[in-house]
Amino acid sequence: MTIPGMLREAVRDHGARLAVVDGDVRLRYRDLAGLVERAARAYLALGTRPGDRVAIWMPNRYEFIVAMLGAQSMGAVVVPMNTRYRGHEAAQILARSRSSVLVTSNGFLGLDLVGMLRAAAAEPGGQQTAGPVPGLPHLSALVNVPAGPEPAGTLPWEAFLARAEELPAAAARAAADRVSPDDVCDILFTSGTTGRPKGVMSAHRQTVDVARIWARGAGLTPEDRYAVVNPFFHGFGYKAGVITSFTAGAAVHPVPVFDADRLLELIERERITVMPGTPTLFVSLLDHPRLKEHDLSSLRFATAGAATVPETLFSRMREELGFDQVAQAYGLTECMMVSRSRPDEDPRHVAETTGPAVDGVELRLVSVIDGADAPPGEDGEILVRGRNVMLGYFEDEEATRAVIDPAGWLHTGDVGRLDEHGCLKITDRLKDMxxxxxxxxxxxxxxxxxxxxxxxxxxxxxxxxxxxxxxxxxxxxxxxxxxxxxxxxxxxxxxxxxxxxxxxxxxxxxxxxxxxxxxxxxxxxxxxxxxxx
Structure with a gap:
């Protein structure tokens, strides 16, 4: 129930199978494990210690996976950052988390990410300090995976990996053995209703468990080829995508930017079988003028969630995109998996509900007026309890107490109702989000x-x-x-x-x-x- 333990199991059971396919890069599980161990040694050589935060600010690509698993395998806590952030947002997250290492990809989409970050951190009022980003005193190393010109003061990716030679492999293996299921694995920051970033903490056991629950629901096997269009910085792409695939021995195909033409070509060329996404993604594919020119017969499973779902979407996904099974799910950063459609559900019912609670989750719907349990068919605030509810908000006990009551119920701020089958329908939000x-x-x-x-x-x-x-x-x-x-x-x-x-x-x-x-x-x-x- 740890990330390094999960990877060891994947190598043991699927070592010769493809783990990641990213353009010309095709990594088998044993190859991936070797790169992850190099990255773990490199972090240790930089002075990173268990519990330190490592931020990753880059698109979906194989180096993201290596950087993430490498940090988690030596006991560091990963802080994924949205690639659409501007300098002020990124600086705020790095300052709040006190990350000691940032791995980025300067030049992504033509953006000078490092330049934006340095400009924001250097604004008047900030604490001017030495280091790769003056104004961020805790940041001691800035690793760059090239996507454009190499900024001064950064450590190129290959030079970072070369630091591994300063330590024996045994050092990384010993660090991986010390990682505990209850150690913090990741912090996913969400701005929240106050506008101040709140870091949602999850343990290793929770990240791995959520992935296994997701894999079982999707019927994922080593034969699957999973196109991960959802961003790796988001739980949908990271936990329900990358980690889920690795628990099942499936192959991950990172998609850095949504481009309908390229995605259709990828599905046809690599015979993609699994491709969750937002409704926006599927609507764009369905409306593509050259959709019928592509062979999509390999597609078998998709989950659409995270936004309002058009009433006819799931039927069209089966009839026009060719998915054998479609599902809807509900979750939030504080509890990544709450409910999901049942297997072989009628698409019309899928469009109406997000399914029953998943394994390990209790659901309550309570009246927003008096707090009494809402009967089936009536609206109430969604309360969630279970083993995968977050550990809490990073260094913010007051905010944690505000959403998790003494009985352990997470108050989601979302409003829904249960139908006669025990399936959840989201009807409104108490929050403005x-x-x-x-x-x-x-x-x-x-x-x-x-x-x-x-x-x-x-x-x-x-x-x-x-x-x-x-x-x-x-x-x-x-x-x-x-x-x-x-x-x-x-x-x-x-x-x-x-x-x-x-x-x-x-x-x-x-x-x-x-x-x-x-x-x-x-x-x-x-x-x-x-x-x-």
């Missing part, structure tokens, strides 16, 4: 960025429906008196400081924001306005 193309957007974070602009008095952000992304952000802004506020300028201000999916698509100027008697902004009213244009 919404998803854009499968990525969570927390309005407080966007509102804080808007409020920092000198022309803005206050702002409220809500979702409006979007046919491709499910929903996008709309900002309602009250300008400061006398300011010459400009919508395009505010959008550019956000784009420079936030990931693209968080940036408002539209800024609407209003004289006042609607409020109730207690002064709270009526976001329900704003959502109605946004949905009607």
């Amino acid at each position: 919404f998803t854009v193309g499968g990525f969570n957007v927390y309005p407080a974070e966007v509102e804080n960025v808007l409020a920092a602009h000198p022309d803005v008095s206050e702002a409220a952000v809500v979702a409006r429906p979007d046919p491709r992304m499910g929903s996008v952000a709309t900002a309602y802004v009250v300008a400061r008196p006398g300011a010459m506020a400009d919508a395009d300028a505010l959008i550019a201000h956000c784009r420079a400081r936030l990931a693209g999916f968080k940036t408002p698509r539209e800024v609407v100027f209003v004289e006042v924001l609607p409020r109730n008697a207690s002064g709270k902004i009526l976001k329900t009213e704003l959502r109605v306005r946004a949905s009607h244009g």
